Amino acid sequence: MAQKIVVASGKGGVGKSSAVCGLCRCLTDMGKNVLVMDFDIGLRGLDLIFDVSDQVVFDWGDIILGRCELDKALISADGATLIAAPRIFAQEFTKDTISRILEILDPLFDYILLDAPAGISKGLYLAACCADRALIVSTPDNVCVRCGSLTAEKLLELGINDIRLIINRFKKRPVVQGRLLNIDDVIDSAGVQLIGVIPEDSEVMYSLANGERLSSRSFAHEALVKIAGRINGENIPLDISALP
Ligand SMILES: Nc1ncnc2c1ncn2[C@@H]1O[C@H](COP(=O)(O)OP(=O)(O)O)[C@@H](O)[C@H]1O
Numbered sequence: 278m279a280q281k282i283v284v285a286s287g288k289g290g291v292g293k294s295s296a297v298c299g300l301c302r303c304l305t306d307m308g309k310n311v312l313v314m315d316f317d318i319g320l321r322g323l324d325l326i327f328d329v330s331d332q333v334v335f336d337w338g339d340i341i342l343g344r345c346e347l348d349k350a351l352i353s354a355d356g357a358t359l360i361a362a363p364r365i366f367a368q369e370f371t372k373d374t375i376s377r378i379l380e381i382l383d384p385l386f387d388y389i390l391l392d393a394p395a396g397i398s399k400g401l402y403l404a405a406c407c408a409d410r411a412l413i414v415s416t417p418d419n420v421c422v423r424c425g426s427l428t429a430e431k432l433l434e435l436g437i438n439d440i441r442l443i444i445n446r447f448k449k450r451p452v453v454q455g456r457l458l459n460i461d462d463v464i465d466s467a468g469v470q471l472i473g474v475i476p477e478d479s480e481v482m483y484s485l486a487n488g489e490r491l492s493s494r495s496f497a498h499e500a501l502v503k504i505a506g507r508i509n510g511e512n513i514p515l516d517i518s519a520l521p
Pocket residue numbers: 286288289290291292293294295296322445446447475476477478479480481482483485497
């Protein structure tokens with residue numbers, strides 16, 4: 278049975294899809310079988326991030342609408358499997374139809390990462406309706422943190438109790454200068470337990486832009502390896518003082 282993890286946020290552009298891609302690669306490096314499913318209906322991006330957009334013929338919407346068999350929408354993506362998001366919303370996209378797809382895929386994978394759109398929307402509901410766990414991604418600023426907290430509340434209402442926080446794009450200097458929230462402030466305001474902190478790292482943007490893997494020497498990669506280990510149940514201490 279796969280662990281189904283929805284990756285959500287209050288605001289857009291905080292690094293959900295980057296985190297999904299990075300965590301997917303770390304989990305596959307650990308020998309896990311991983312499926313990533315894009316739920317950003319109308320604004321899909323994971324296929325570009327994995328550099329497989331030329332292979333996308335069908336998406337999960339096509340499966341639901343009976344336009345293709347399920348296997349036709351599965352794309353090999355760097356050791357993992359990807360299903361793209363539909364370009365247009367349809368009334369047929371419901372908890373029942375999504376569940377039917379996930380029930381078939383469940384036995385085939387160790388992890389299914391569900392990349393949600395930003396905020397509280399039908400897309401979030403569809404991504405979360407079958408999830409066992411959630412990761413909320415937030416940058417360390419007031420607005421993102423508050424909206425992340427509200428999104429976590431919504432996920433709790435949907436019955437997801439295991440919700441953890443990823444603080445992304447962390448920069449030490451403005452925190453030391455008192456110009457950005459520190460990690461304790463973020464955790465307190467979000468009201469969600471921390472699973473890891475990913476530093477600001479320009480390597481993320483370059484690797485995303487070129488559909489490449491993050492360099493194993495990059496700070497972001499180091500952070501993602503630790504988060505993937507914690508997701509997988511390993512006891513890896515959160516050493517905030519070691520952050521760059
Ligand atoms: N840790 C990071 N350091 C620097 N840039 C980042 C980091 N994480 C994400 N980004 C950049 O932020 C932008 C938005 O990321 P993305 O993953 O598409 O966000 P979302 O899926 O939440 O909308 C991208 O340009 C990406 O390169």
